[in-house]
Amino acid sequence: MLTSDQPLKNFLFEYHGADLILRSHDSHHFRVPKSYIINSSPVLDELIQKALDLPNDAHGDASLPVIQLPESGAILHGLLTFIFPVTPIVPPTTEKAMELLSVAQKYQMVAILVRIRDRIGQQNPPSTGLEPALNMYLIAQKYGFRQEALQAAQTILKHPMSIANLEDKLGMIPGTTLYELWNYYVEVRAILASDLNEFMTPASGMSGALGSLRCTASGSSQIPHWICDYITSIGNSPHLFNLVEFNMALARHTRDGGNNYRCGCMSVSSQIILNIWESLASVVHGSLKKVSVIEV
Amino acid sequence: MSSQAESALSLVQGREDSQAKVNSITPPPEPLDIPVPDASLIIRSSDLVNFRVHKSVLAMASPIFGDLLSLPQPSDSEFVDGLPVVQLSEDAELLNSLVSVLYPVRRVIPKSYPKMLYLLAACQKYDMVQVQSYIRAEVDRGSFPGPVGTEVFCAYAIAYGKGLIPEMEKAARLTLEHPMTFETLGDSLQFFDGSALRDLARFRMRCRDNLVTACLSSRVLPAGTSDISYCSGCHMCYTQQWDDCLQQLLSRNDDSKKQEFANPLTPSNICEEYSKALRSRIKCKSCGWARPMNDSTPHAGLENKLVQELDKVHIFL
Numbered sequence: 001m002l003t004s005d006q007p008l009k010n011f012l013f014e015y016h017g018a019d020l021i022l023r024s025h026d027s028h029h030f031r032v033p034k035s036y037i038i039n040s041s042p043v044l045d046e047l048i049q050k051a052l053d054l055p056n057d058a059h060g061d062a063s064l065p066v067i068q069l070p071e072s073g074a075i076l077h078g079l080l081t082f083i084f085p086v087t088p089i090v091p092p093t094t095e096k097a098m099e100l101l102s103v104a105q106k107y108q109m110v111a112i113l114v115r116i117r118d119r120i121g122q123q124n125p126p127s128t129g130l131e132p133a134l135n136m137y138l139i140a141q142k143y144g145f146r147q148e149a150l151q152a153a154q155t156i157l158k159h160p161m162s163i164a165n166l167e168d169k170l171g172m173i174p175g176t177t178l179y180e181l182w183n184y185y186v187e188v189r190a191i192l193a194s195d196l197n198e199f200m201t202p203a204s205g206m207s208g209a210l211g212s213l214r215c216t217a218s219g220s221s222q223i224p225h226w227i228c229d230y231i232t233s234i235g236n237s238p239h240l241f242n243l244v245e246f247n248m249a250l251a252r253h254t255r256d257g258g259n260n261y262r263c264g265c266m267s268v269s270s271q272i273i274l275n276i277w278e279s280l281a282s283v284v285h286g287s288l289k290k291v292s293v294i295e296v
Numbered sequence: 297m298s299s300q301a302e303s304a305l306s307l308v309q310g311r312e313d314s315q316a317k318v319n320s321i322t323p324p325p326e327p328l329d330i331p332v333p334d335a336s337l338i339i340r341s342s343d344l345v346n347f348r349v350h351k352s353v354l355a356m357a358s359p360i361f362g363d364l365l366s367l368p369q370p371s372d373s374e375f376v377d378g379l380p381v382v383q384l385s386e387d388a389e390l391l392n393s394l395v396s397v398l399y400p401v402r403r404v405i406p407k408s409y410p411k412m413l414y415l416l417a418a419c420q421k422y423d424m425v426q427v428q429s430y431i432r433a434e435v436d437r438g439s440f441p442g443p444v445g446t447e448v449f450c451a452y453a454i455a456y457g458k459g460l461i462p463e464m465e466k467a468a469r470l471t472l473e474h475p476m477t478f479e480t481l482g483d484s485l486q487f488f489d490g491s492a493l494r495d496l497a498r499f500r501m502r503c504r505d506n507l508v509t510a511c512l513s514s515r516v517l518p519a520g521t522s523d524i525s526y527c528s529g530c531h532m533c534y535t536q537q538w539d540d541c542l543q544q545l546l547s548r549n550d551d552s553k554k555q556e557f558a559n560p561l562t563p564s565n566i567c568e569e570y571s572k573a574l575r576s577r578i579k580c581k582s583c584g585w586a587r588p589m590n591d592s593t594p595h596a597g598l599e600n601k602l603v604q605e606l607d608k609v610h611i612f613l
Contacts, residue, residue: 163476163557167497175453175488182478182485 015084020048021066022080028073030080031064040083041107071103079103082112082119090116090123094132095139097124102143117147126151130159134169138177153184154288157238161185185238188291193235195287199280200228209279211272214264217257224265226253231280241284243277332399337365338381339395345388346376347395357398358422386418394418397427409443409451417458432462443470446480452496453487456611468499468611472561476500495611497557503609504556507566510605511598563602 018031038045044067051065069076074091078100081089091097097120104113127133133155140148159165161182166173173181199206202221215224230249234241250273254266335348355362364382374381384391389406393415396404406412412435419428434440443451443466452467454460474480476497485493559565 161478163478163481163493163497167494170494170497171491174490175493176486178478178488178493179483179485182481185478 019064021064022076023066023068024073024076025068025070026073028076029066030076032080032084036083040112041109043107075100075103079109079112082115083109088115088119090119094124094136098139098143098145098148101145101148105143105145126155128155128158130156130165131169133159134173137181138173141177141180150292153181156181157185157188157288158242160237160239184291188238188288189235191290192238192284192287193232195283196231196235199283200231205279205282206276209272209275211275212264213268213272215253216260216263217253224253226250226265227276234284238284241280246273246277246280331401332395335379338376338379339391340381340383341388341391342385343387345391346381347388347391348379349395349398353398357427358424360422386414390414390418394427397430405440407441409441409447410454412440413451413454413458413460413463416460416463417454420458420460443467446474446482446484448474449476449481450484450487453484453489453492456492456495457487457489465611468496469606471496472500472503472606474560476557499609499611500561501556503606504561504566506605506609507561507563507602510602511566563599563606566602567599 014031015033018033020032020034020037022030022032022037024030034048038048047067048065051067054065071079075096078089078091078096081087082104091100097116101113101116101120104116126136133152137149137152137156140146140152163170166178170178198204200221200223206223206227207221210222210224213224214222215226217225219225219228226249230240230246250265250268254263257263257265260266332348332350334350336351337349337354338346339349339354340346351361351365355365369380386394390411393404393406393411396402406415412431416428416431419425419431431440435442448467448470452464452471455464455467478485
């Protein structure tokens with residue numbers, strides 16, 4: 001039961017030389033030196049100063065000043081692990097991890113926010129799956145974290161944005177969120193299409209990446225038609241931007257060309273493929289950076 | 297706070313945000329010009345326009361207003377020109393239409409079907425059964441606006457959210473005439489709440505399954521043969537041929553699933569798809585009879601049967 005005013009073992013945070021008690025809304029006590037808290041958060045600093053200005057009997061039976069906070073013991077405990085020199089603990093679920101971030105943000109703990117984000121990144125690398133990404137987007141939106149929302153939206157781009165693909169997940173996404181994601185998708189597509197068109201012009205980086213590759217089915221720009229088609233398809237469907245799709249496009253070209261041994265694509269070196277892919281990736285990532293604002 | 301004040305307050309809660317979205321994309325209202333002499337009450341819209349009405353008329357149309365107005369006035373009630381004021385959550389444009397159907401004056405017809413749905417929703421909220429029936433009849437007669445084009449998706453979402461079951465069912469059926477893609481849904485997406493979109497997608501899939509099954513149950517056999525006969529050309533059982541075709545139409549691979557949403561889903565479309573499936577599946581010349589819907593001779597009565605099958609499918613199971 002979490003009803004007692006006594007600290008529970010799970011959430012124990014006792015410091016020798018503590019001069020302050022932080023009390024969670026579910027009545028867990030954390031005895032801490034206030035200097036750590038004051039240096040971490042201007043908001044808590046103000047709260048503590050106000051509490052210290054109160055007459056001594058305002059702190060009740062406690063021997064130390066008590067600061068009542070609205071967060072749960074579990075979240076406060078997680079937060080304190082980032083403030084004090086102990087092993088930081090990130091809550092196990094995305095929802096709770098975002099809640100921890102939101103508390104750090106609320107108390108304006110700028111440095112702590114960075115540490116929590118780093119730790120979350122190490123402990124829970126972003127999933128490439130559609131459902132976790134949608135879930136992350138919803139949670140990030142709930143707490144107003146643009147960075148996480150954008151990261152999730154970029155992961156969602158790796159999947160086809162269609163009713164058929166989202167069908168069994170439609171119940172978990174509010175229409176306004178879908179609308180937001182769709183607008184983001186449309187904007188990304190427009191910028192991608194424009195940047196990729198530019199990329200395929202003769203003076204662009206694409207020509208350099210091709211190196212000695214000579215395809216029998218190339219236009220005046222010397223860029224093989226199959227590469228142009230593939231790049232154009234990314235502008236329409238960003239989820240096609242992955243190395244497997246690229247290699248499949250190459251395989252289709254060599255098969256449809258009847259395994260024409262005069263075509264350089266039949267024996268294209270892995271280095272050229274890597275060069276093409278890297279220059280393409282650079283354009284795509286550049287385009288994605290241009291669409292950074294998501295209404296959350 | 298007195299119980300009357302609480303009741304009045306409850307009428308303004310749940311402010312219609314989606315209604316505001318509709319208003320932002322449709323033309324502004326026409327001027328409010330309904331004269332009501334000897335009014336006994338003012339109802340005030342969410343955008344602070346006062347409507348003078350008679351308590352007796354409101355009470356007659358709506359038992360909810362009847363109950364509310366029978367309670368004693370709270371001491372802190374607002375009065376304008378000596379008339380008590382009741383604050384409502386509906387905007388002036390909607391109240392203008394609503395008041396106009398309560399009185400023998402020129403009706404103020406909503407500018408669009410979504411706005412008409414909000415009017416129906418207000419009737420539902422205030423339990424104005426007769427007024428709601430009247431408006432529905434006017435929509436059926438074409439005097440009030442009906443859904444136009446892909447507006448049906450927005451109409452479905454609003455009707456779903458407001459619990460307007462007949463309008464929701466009607467709109468859902470009309471969405472079958474359009475592809476169900478994000479492109480088609482467009483701005484309508486923001487009106488979908490809860491499970492509305494998922495339920496619409498599932499409705500579409502159930503419709504397709506029903507239509508396909510109905511197609512396949514309409515077996516047309518050559519004269520003198522039965523289901524268990526074998527084609528003299530390919531030596532396949534006719535039943536097997538049909539079942540293979542059924543499998544092809546019902547196959548749930550990614551492409552067919554995508555097609556379900558990317559194309560309109562009407563009886564005529566399904567007939568065409570079915571015909572194509574038969575043509576591609578049955579290569580044997582002797583099985584030529586199994587092409588009941590080639591381009592020149594559409595299968596008599598099949599489309600009607602499909603329409604009936606479609607009527608059996610509902611949004612809620």
